[in-house]
Amino acid sequence: MMSDKMKKDPRLPDETFEPFEETRRIPLPVYWIAIALAIWGVFMLVETSHSTQVADKARAQLDKQEQTKTAQVSAPDPAAGKALFSDNCATCHGDAGEGVAGAFPPLHGSDVVKLGGAQAVTEIVMRGIGGPLNVNGESYDGEMPAFGSVLSDKEISEIASYVATGLNDGTKTISASEVADIRKVSGDMDPWNGGAELAGLINGLPAQPDAKTPAAKGPDAKLVAQLVNEGTDTVWSCASCHGEKGEGLETVPRLAGLPAAYLVKQLHDFQKGARFNDSMAYVAKGLSDREIIDLANYYAGMSSPSGATPSLQGDLKRGAQLAKEGDWSIGVPACFTCHGPSGIGVAPEFPGIAAQQPSYVAHQLAMWAGGARHNSPLGLMAGISKALSDADRRSVADYLASLPPVPGSKPADMVAMTTSASAAKESSNDQ
Amino acid sequence: MNRYLPLAITALAILAMATLFLVIAPGMQIGAQGPSPGLNPYTEAEARGRDVYVSMGCLYCHSQQxxxxxxxxxxxxxxxRASVAGDYAYDNPHQLGTMRTGPDLMDIGDRLPSQGWQLTHLYQPRAISSWSIMPAYPYLFEHKDKADPGDVVVKLPPAYAPKTGVIVAKQDALDLVTYLQGMKRQYAPPADGLRDDGYALIAAEQQKQTDAAKASN
Known part of the structure; x- marks a missing residue:
């Protein structure tokens, strides 16, 4: 039996047969596709490496600009000085430095510039100046912001040299390294206190009015300092986020120089929930009305250097256009119409926006556009913010960050206990 | 299937090539970068705080990129700003993370530098934001009758403060906050930072070229 089974039946297929495929040539189209893919790959490699080269070049150029900004080059360039003057000074002092009678002193043919030369101009540009001042026998009483924190040594040297030799018939320019020396000494100092203090700098300056004595620190100064630097048992200190000089960072806003009444209103809005920010609502709820007013006055009177730098890759030209002229094609008025020339703010309702942190500005504009912030007078900011594109928001925020900081306000603009307490009552009735 | 050798060699070659181009080459490129100028190594307290950060698994909810x-x-x-390879030079392992259940923490030291805020928030996030889903970390803190000299007392609203005594931060909490306060990336990134700029820079460059062309016409 066994042998029968083992025996192969020729009619049946061979069971030990192993199937196999004979080698066949790969069809030609497959080769074509492979070759085409390879060529495409090489092409893309070259193409993308070209685009990174472009990006590298652009970045190297940015770095170079940064370097030339800080480079200590000797001779100031008069053409650059003129351009910087029209960008930074002409808004107030006029294109030819003619000034505005009664408001902004002239720089062309000014006795201060003639006697003090580029050196004195540098000192004033670096620190700013406020209070009563006589120029060519006319008296002025304004506030000029300090440009030390937003202009480089080279830029200041070019502006000062242009004012001394281009607008006036002086012959002596100032070099960037001399500006650097002045910055070392007076870069961090408060603004010049009117003509009286300036008389100490410039020999032979005609008689100057007496300087205003700074308001005596009230009995609460110690309590305010405690709040600012250490906080209370329940509330964190202001400075721990807003910085020792109230300059802010990222989405933490700059507080120094904002109108006191504005600060009081914002803190009350945080308390009532009319403005959303969990951390600030927590803080505001932990403060008494008295403390709010004291803190608002403290920050309103503070002059501090700019802590902001453009960091959102915004288009500064577009930002300048929006801030100075607006864009009526999208129905946006100039920022400076309400927020004051150069964004220094108009007390009591419109806060200064110059030298404000760019992330904060862009963030707030986005919040207004989305409706998360809705506490501006007449709902103005909502309409404006909705019209701005994402790129516009970043551009204007970056431009504002490049401006010199708002000087601290005068005692007259401070909020008194009685007036703001009644104002707070009024606004709480509105709700 | 009777030519195992060529098959194995081809498979290994493909694997080796992938490893070369996706692991070894980028590793050399990034390794040559070194720390970004402006980035400081961790202090001892920061390094301890980083260990706390790693051990508590913060990266499951917070990215660092x-x-x-x-x-x-x-x-x-x-x-x-967008981070570059050099920003992580002192991180081993890095804490990039992929989840953004909470906010990115790469630049938290600039955005929220307040030690007081961080301690309150770690003790009870709901004390600040009622809607927060971040866990509270009470075990990083201690309930004491009275603060000893040198103790850091956590500031709490009445609703979350203990009836008697004070809440004091343990060393782990202080270290963690020191680490978070040190997370500052405000310095400018290096020019060759191996950074993905998207198309923004290229678009800006092309715009500049067209502007220049227009101006010369």
């Missing part, structure tokens, strides 16, 4: 402007509005959120 802000995106560029072209990709996400991270800069407008205050999360800082």
């Amino acid at each position: 802000p995106r560029s402007i072209a990709q996400a509005p991270d800069a407008e959120r205050g999360w800082g």
Whole structure:
């Protein structure tokens, strides 16, 4: 039996047969596709490496600009000085430095510039100046912001040299390294206190009015300092986020120089929930009305250097256009119409926006556009913010960050206990 | 299937090539970068705080990699500029993370530098934001009758403060906050930072070229 089974039946297929495929040539189209893919790959490699080269070049150029900004080059360039003057000074002092009678002193043919030369101009540009001042026998009483924190040594040297030799018939320019020396000494100092203090700098300056004595620190100064630097048992200190000089960072806003009444209103809005920010609502709820007013006055009177730098890759030209002229094609008025020339703010309702942190500005504009912030007078900011594109928001925020900081306000603009307490009552009735 | 050798060699070659181009080459490229200028090594307290951060698994909810402007509005959120390879030079292992259940923490030291805020928030996030889903970390703190000299007392609203005594931060909490306060990436990134700029820079360059062409016409 066994042998029968083992025996192969020729009619049946061979069971030990192993199937196999004979080698066949790969069809030609497959080769074509492979070759085409390879060529495409090489092409893309070259193409993308070209685009990174472009990006590298652009970045190297940015770095170079940064370097030339800080480079200590000797001779100031008069053409650059003129351009910087029209960008930074002409808004107030006029294109030819003619000034505005009664408001902004002239720089062309000014006795201060003639006697003090580029050196004195540098000192004033670096620190700013406020209070009563006589120029060519006319008296002025304004506030000029300090440009030390937003202009480089080279830029200041070019502006000062242009004012001394281009607008006036002086012959002596100032070099960037001399500006650097002045910055070392007076870069961090408060603004010049009117003509009286300036008389100490410039020999032979005609008689100057007496300087205003700074308001005596009230009995609460110690309590305010405690709040600012250490906080209370329940509330964190202001400075721990807003910085020792109230300059802010990222989405933490700059507080120094904002109108006191504005600060009081914002803190009350945080308390009532009319403005959303969990951390600030927590803080505001932990403060008494008295403390709010004291803190608002403290920050309103503070002059501090700019802590902001453009960091959102915004288009500064577009930002300048929006801030100075607006864009009526999208129905946006100039920022400076309400927020004051150069964004220094108009007390009591419109806060200064110059030298404000760019992330904060862009963030707030986005919040207004989305409706998360809705506490501006007449709902103005909502309409404006909705019209701005994402790129516009970043551009204007970056431009504002490049401006010199708002000087601290005068005692007259401070909020008194009685007036703001009644104002707070009024606004709480509105709700 | 009777030619195993060529098959094995081809498979290994493909694997080796992938490893070379996706692991070894980028590793050499990034390794040659070194730390970004402006980035400081961790202090001892910061390094201890980083260990706490790693051990508590913060990266399961918090990333440490802000995106560029072209990709996400991270800069407008205050999360800082897009990070580059050199920013992680002292991180081993890095804590990049992929989840953003909470906000990115790469630049938290600039955005929220307050020690007081961080301690309150770690003890009870709901004390600040009622809607927060972040866990509280009470075991990083201690309930004492009275603060000893040198103790850091946590500031708490009445609703979350203990009836008697005070809440004091343990060393782990202080170290963790020191680490978070040190997370500052405000310095400018290196020019060759191996950074993905999206198309923003290229577009800006092309715009400049067209502007220049227009001006010369």
